[in-house]
Amino acid sequence: MDSATYKARRKVLRKTVTGGVMLFFGNNDSSRNYRDNIYPFRQDSNFIYLTGINKPGMALMIFPDGKEMLFGDPGHPDDLIWSGPSKSLEELADGAEIAQFESIDKLAELVEVTVEHKVKVHFLPSYRPGRKSKLAELLGSAEPSQDLIKAIVALREVKSDEEIAEMEQAIAVSALMYQAAFNVTKTDLTEARIRGMIEGIAMMENLPMSFPPIVTTHGEVLHNITFENTLEDGQLLLVDSGVESKGYCSDITRTIPVSSVFSIKQKDIYNTVLQAQEAAINAILPGATNKDVHFAAATAIVDGLKDVGLMTGDTQEAVSAGAHALFYPHGIGHMIGLDVHDMEDLGDAVGYAEGSSRSDQFGLAYLRLAKELKPGFTITIEPGIYFIPELIDRWKADKMHSSFINYEAVEKYKDFGGIRIEDDLLVTAEGSRVLGPPIPKTTDDIEVLMG
Amino acid sequence: MDSATYKARRKVLRKTVTGGVMLFFGNNDSSRNYRDNIYPFRQDSNFIYLTGINKPGMALMIFPDGKEMLFGDPGHPDDLIWSGPSKSLEELADGAEIAQFESIDKLAELVEVTVEHKVKVHFLPSYRPGRKSKLAELLGSAEPSQDLIKAIVALREVKSDEEIAEMEQAIAVSALMYQAAFNVTKTDLTEARIRGMIEGIAMMENLPMSFPPIVTTHGEVLHNITFENTLEDGQLLLVDSGVESKGYCSDITRTIPVSSVFSIKQKDIYNTVLQAQEAAINAILPGATNKDVHFAAATAIVDGLKDVGLMTGDTQEAVSAGAHALFYPHGIGHMIGLDVHDMEDLGDAVGYAEGSSRSDQFGLAYLRLAKELKPGFTITIEPGIYFIPELIDRWKADKMHSSFINYEAVEKYKDFGGIRIEDDLLVTAEGSRVLGPPIPKTTDDIEVLMG
Numbered sequence: 063m064d065s066a067t068y069k070a071r072r073k074v075l076r077k078t079v080t081g082g083v084m085l086f087f088g089n090n091d092s093s094r095n096y097r098d099n100i101y102p103f104r105q106d107s108n109f110i111y112l113t114g115i116n117k118p119g120m121a122l123m124i125f126p127d128g129k130e131m132l133f134g135d136p137g138h139p140d141d142l143i144w145s146g147p148s149k150s151l152e153e154l155a156d157g158a159e160i161a162q163f164e165s166i167d168k169l170a171e172l173v174e175v176t177v178e179h180k181v182k183v184h185f186l187p188s189y190r191p192g193r194k195s196k197l198a199e200l201l202g203s204a205e206p207s208q209d210l211i212k213a214i215v216a217l218r219e220v221k222s223d224e225e226i227a228e229m230e231q232a233i234a235v236s237a238l239m240y241q242a243a244f245n246v247t248k249t250d251l252t253e254a255r256i257r258g259m260i261e262g263i264a265m266m267e268n269l270p271m272s273f274p275p276i277v278t279t280h281g282e283v284l285h286n287i288t289f290e291n292t293l294e295d296g297q298l299l300l301v302d303s304g305v306e307s308k309g310y311c312s313d314i315t316r317t318i319p320v321s322s323v324f325s326i327k328q329k330d331i332y333n334t335v336l337q338a339q340e341a342a343i344n345a346i347l348p349g350a351t352n353k354d355v356h357f358a359a360a361t362a363i364v365d366g367l368k369d370v371g372l373m374t375g376d377t378q379e380a381v382s383a384g385a386h387a388l389f390y391p392h393g394i395g396h397m398i399g400l401d402v403h404d405m406e407d408l409g410d411a412v413g414y415a416e417g418s419s420r421s422d423q424f425g426l427a428y429l430r431l432a433k434e435l436k437p438g439f440t441i442t443i444e445p446g447i448y449f450i451p452e453l454i455d456r457w458k459a460d461k462m463h464s465s466f467i468n469y470e471a472v473e474k475y476k477d478f479g480g481i482r483i484e485d486d487l488l489v490t491a492e493g494s495r496v497l498g499p500p501i502p503k504t505t506d507d508i509e510v511l512m513g
Numbered sequence: 514m515d516s517a518t519y520k521a522r523r524k525v526l527r528k529t530v531t532g533g534v535m536l537f538f539g540n541n542d543s544s545r546n547y548r549d550n551i552y553p554f555r556q557d558s559n560f561i562y563l564t565g566i567n568k569p570g571m572a573l574m575i576f577p578d579g580k581e582m583l584f585g586d587p588g589h590p591d592d593l594i595w596s597g598p599s600k601s602l603e604e605l606a607d608g609a610e611i612a613q614f615e616s617i618d619k620l621a622e623l624v625e626v627t628v629e630h631k632v633k634v635h636f637l638p639s640y641r642p643g644r645k646s647k648l649a650e651l652l653g654s655a656e657p658s659q660d661l662i663k664a665i666v667a668l669r670e671v672k673s674d675e676e677i678a679e680m681e682q683a684i685a686v687s688a689l690m691y692q693a694a695f696n697v698t699k700t701d702l703t704e705a706r707i708r709g710m711i712e713g714i715a716m717m718e719n720l721p722m723s724f725p726p727i728v729t730t731h732g733e734v735l736h737n738i739t740f741e742n743t744l745e746d747g748q749l750l751l752v753d754s755g756v757e758s759k760g761y762c763s764d765i766t767r768t769i770p771v772s773s774v775f776s777i778k779q780k781d782i783y784n785t786v787l788q789a790q791e792a793a794i795n796a797i798l799p800g801a802t803n804k805d806v807h808f809a810a811a812t813a814i815v816d817g818l819k820d821v822g823l824m825t826g827d828t829q830e831a832v833s834a835g836a837h838a839l840f841y842p843h844g845i846g847h848m849i850g851l852d853v854h855d856m857e858d859l860g861d862a863v864g865y866a867e868g869s870s871r872s873d874q875f876g877l878a879y880l881r882l883a884k885e886l887k888p889g890f891t892i893t894i895e896p897g898i899y900f901i902p903e904l905i906d907r908w909k910a911d912k913m914h915s916s917f918i919n920y921e922a923v924e925k926y927k928d929f930g931g932i933r934i935e936d937d938l939l940v941t942a943e944g945s946r947v948l949g950p951p952i953p954k955t956t957d958d959i960e961v962l963m964g
Contacts, residue, residue, distance in 0.1 A: 089546075092543045092545075092552060092641075093640045093641050094543075094552075094555045095540075095555050095556075095557065095558050095640075095851075095852050095858070096640050096852055096854065096857040096858040097640040097857075097858070098854075098857065099724050099852070099853065099854065099857070100725065101543060101545075101552040101553075101725075102552075102725060102738075104545045104546050105546075106546065107546050139907075142734075142901070142903050142904070143734075143735055143842055143901055143904060144734070144735050144736045145734065145736060145737070146731060146734035146737055147903065189544045189546075189547050189548040190543075190544050190642070191641070191642045191643030191646060192642030192643075194646075195642060195645075195646045252717075252719065254716060254717055254718065254719035255717045257716055257717075258713045258714065258715070258716030258717030258718070258719075259713060259717065261712075261713060261716055262709045262710060262712060262713020262714075262716065262717075263709065263713075264709070265705060265708055265709030265712055265713065266703075266705055266706045266708075266709030266710065266713075267705065267709070268703065268705035268709075268740050268741065273550050274551065274553060280597060283593075283594075283595070283596065283597035284594055284595050285595045285596060286596070286597055287553075289716075289719050290719065391594055400546075401546050401547055401550070402550065403547065403549075403550065406547040406548070406549065406550070407546070407547040407548070450593070450594060452593050452598065453593070453594060456590075
C-alpha cells in the first residue's frame with residue numbers, strides 16, 4: 063500500500079467517527095521467558111491498516127480538526143549496535159503521511175489535556191494485558207468506542223484489489239506447503255516432521271504463520287496444537303495452516319490419507335465434507351447471510367451422514383434442531399484479512415449485524431460470521447465432520463437428538479478422527495471466487511498426487 | 514525429571530526462604546493479534562523448575578508449615594472438543610507431588626487471608642504485563658523478594674547431571690541444524706532460506722527455538738532478526754540459534770563463508786575470534802570469575818587485532834581502557850539452562866555477587882555474568898569481532914582510544930561485517946567441558962565441510 067492509502071483510510075474514519083479524539087495503539091514486543099527474549103513481533107492489525115508501520119511501541123492520535131500525531135520510541139544511540147540503523151520517527155511519520163510526531167513519553171500528557179477538556183477519547187478493545195493496563199492508566203475505566211469499532215469494521219471488511227492480491231500471495235505459499243505435505247506424508251513420520259517441513263517452507267519465503275498450525279492425526283480435536291504422534295497406516299492427517307504476506311493471511315485446511323489412499327469409509331465421509339464445502343460455496347451470494355451459507359453446509363452434512371446410516375429423519379428438522387453439531391460442532395467460517403479471524407479483536411460487531419447476536423445452540427454458538435455478505439468480503443469456507451468419542455458418549459447417554467442420530471452406527475466411527483476442508487473466498491457481485499491457486503482437494507486428485 | 518525432584522527443589526526453597534508464603538505464577542498464553550490467536554506457549558522457567566507443569570494459567574503457593582497448593586483452571590466440559598482430553602488439576606498436582614489443588618479463582622482469597630494475617634508473600638519479578646498487573650491487584654505495591662531471588666539463583670545455577678544431559682540433547686539438534694547450514698549455504702540464497710531450513714529442522718524434532726535466531730550477512734548488527742538479504746559471494750553469514758529440549762536450551766553461533774572459503778582477511782579476523790574463544794575456555798576454572806574469562810577473550814582480541822594492524826599499544830592497557838569494545842562491544846557470555854540467558858528475569862543477582870554490580874564502561878556494561886564460577890554452572894562462551902560503521906565513525910570523530918586504535922586501517926574494514934563463535938560449556942572441578950557433539954569451527958574444518 064502507498065502512504066496515500068493509509069491517509070485516505072484515516073480520513074474516512076475521521077468523517078465517520080465524530081465528536082472526539084481517536085487513539086490507536088500499535089503492539090509492543092511480547093516477552094517469552096524473560097523481558098528481552100521476545101516472540102516474533104506482530105503489529106496490531108488496526109495499526110497496520112491505518113499506518114502501515116510495522117514497529118513495536120507506537121501510538122497514533124487523530125484529532126477532530128484533522129491533526130494527526132504519531133508517537134514512538136525516539137531510540138537510544140546504542141540501538142544501532144544491537145538492531146542496526148533504523149528509521150527515525152520522522153521517517154516513519156512521513157511514510158504514512160502523518161504530519162506530526164512525538165516521543166511516546168508525551169502521549170500521557172496529550173491524553174490528559176484531551177480528557178481535561180472533556181473531549182471523548184475513542185479507542186478499540188484490548189487483547190493484550192499491557193495495553194489494557196496502559197489504557198486504564200490513561201483513561202480510567204473508559205469503555206472501548208462502539209462508534210469506532212463500527213467504523214473500523216465498515217472500512218476493513220471490504221477488501222481492495224491490492225489487499226486481495228496480497229492474500230493470494232499468501233495462498234500461493236500455502237499451496238507450496240500443501241504440495242510438500244502431500245508429497246512427503248507417509249507412515250512412520252511424526253506429525254512434527256510434517257509441521258516442521260511446511261512451517262520451514264513459510265520461513266524460507268520469509269513469511270510468518272498466520273496462526274499456530276494444526277498438523278494432527280486427531281483431527282477430531284479441533285484446535286490440537288501438539289505434534290507428538292507418529293503417523294500410522296490408514297490414518298488421516300488433518301493440516302490446517304496459513305501464512306501472512308505483508309500481514310494479509312491465508313487459512314487452508316486439507317485432510318491427507320497417511321497411506322496415500324482413502325479407505326471406502328473415509329472416502330464416504332470425505333466426500334460428504336467436500337459436498338458440504340461446495341454447497342456452502344454455492345450459497346455465497348451478495349445479500350445472502352453467512353448463516354444461510356452455514357446451514358447449506360449443515361444440510362449437505364446431514365444428507366451425507368444419512369446416506370452412510372449415521373443420521374436419519376428429516377434433514378431440515380435435524381439441521382434446525384442442531385443435531386448435525388455432534389459431527390460438525392463449529393461454524394462454516396470467518397472473515398479473513400489482516401487477521402486470520404479478521405477483526406476478532408473487535409468482537410461480534412464483525413460477524414453479527416446490529417441487533418442480532420450469537421445463537422445459544424451448541425455448534426451454532428461457534429459461528430463467527432452470520433451477517434449478510436457483501437462483495438469484497440473475504441471469508442473462509444471450512445466445513446468438517448469429526449467423531450469426538452467423549453462428545454458421542456455424552457450425547458448418547460443424554461439421548462440427545464436420538465431421533466436424528468443412529469448412535470449404534472456412530473459407535474463404529476469412534477476411532478475415525480476428523481476431516482475438514484477449507485479454502486479462502488472472495489464474495490463477488492455474482493457469487494464468489496476461491497482465492498489463490500487451486501490446492502488439490504478431491505480424493506482422486508489427492509490419491510494421484512500421493513501415488 | 515521425576516516428581517520427587519520437583520518436591521526436593523521446593524523443600525530446599527522452604528528451608529532457605531523463611532518467614533512467609535511463597536507465591537509463584539506460571540505463564541499465561543500470550544495473544545498475538547487477537548486474544549485467541551496465541552504465540553506458542555512457553556512456561557515460566559521457575560515454574561517448570563519447581564513443578565514440571567507445562568500448562569498455562571497455573572500458580573503455586575508454598576506455606577511456611579510445608580503446605581503446598583497448586584492453582585489452575587478446572588476447565589469447561591466443551592474444552593475437550595477444542596483441545597482434546599487433558600489432565601485434571603488433581604493429576605497435575607499428583608505429578609508434581611503437590612498435596613493440594615484449587616481453582617485459580619480461589620487464589621485471590623487465599624492471598625488476601627495471608628496478607629490479613631500480616632504474613633509476608635515472597636514472589637519473583639514479573640516480565641509480562643499481565644502478571645505485573647495481577648500481582649499489583651493481589652499485593653498492591655509490594656516488591657519482589659530478594660531472599661527468594663537469591664534462593665532460586667542458588668538452586669538453579671548449579672545444574673544436575675539430568676539437566677546437563679537435557680542441554681546436550683538440545684545441542685545435538687543444534688549440531689544437525691549447523692550441519693545443514695554448512696551444507697546448504699551458498700551465493701544467491703536468502704537469509705530467510707537458511708533460517709527456514711534450520712528452524713524447520715528444530716520443528717521436525719518437535720523442539721522450540723530458545724530465542725529468535727539470528728541468520729544474517731550483517732553480523733555486525735548484534736541482534737539482527739530480519740532475514741531479507743540475499744547471500745553474496747565473499748560475504749560471511751552469522752548464524753546464532755538454539756533450541757529447547759524439555760525447556761533446557763542450547764545457544765550456538767557459527768560464522769559461515771558464503772563462497773565456502775574464507776578470504777585471507779576474513780581468516781585473520783576469524784582466527785582471532787577463535788583464539789579468543791580458546792583463551793576464554795582456558796580461563797574457566799572454579800574460583801576464577803567470569804570477568805576474568807571475559808578479559809582473557811578481550812586480551813586475545815586485542816593481540817589479534819594488533820597483529821593485523823587495527824590496534825596498537827600495550828594490550829593490557831587497551832583492555833583496561835575498554836578500547837577493544839569498538840570491535841567487541843558485548844560480554845563473553847551468560848549462564849544457560851531453562852532460559853537461554855538463564856534466570857535473566859531475576860536480574861543481576863544471577864551474574865553479579867552481592868555487593869558488586871555492572872561496570873559503566875561501554876562494552877563491559879553488557880557483561881551478563883561476572884561472578885565467581887562454580888562446578889555445575891553452564892555458560893556460553895561467545896566472543897566476537899564486529900565492524901559497526903556508525904560506531905567506528907562516532908568513535909573516530911571523538912578520537913576515542915586513539916592511542917590504541919588505528920582508525921585509518923579500520924576504515925578498510927567498514928564493510929567487513931561481524932564474526933562470532935559460540936559454544937555452551939559446563940564448569941567442572943578441573944576446568945570446563947564443551948557440551949554436546951563437536952560442531953565444526955576451525956576455518957579448515959568448515960572449508961572441507963563446505964567444499
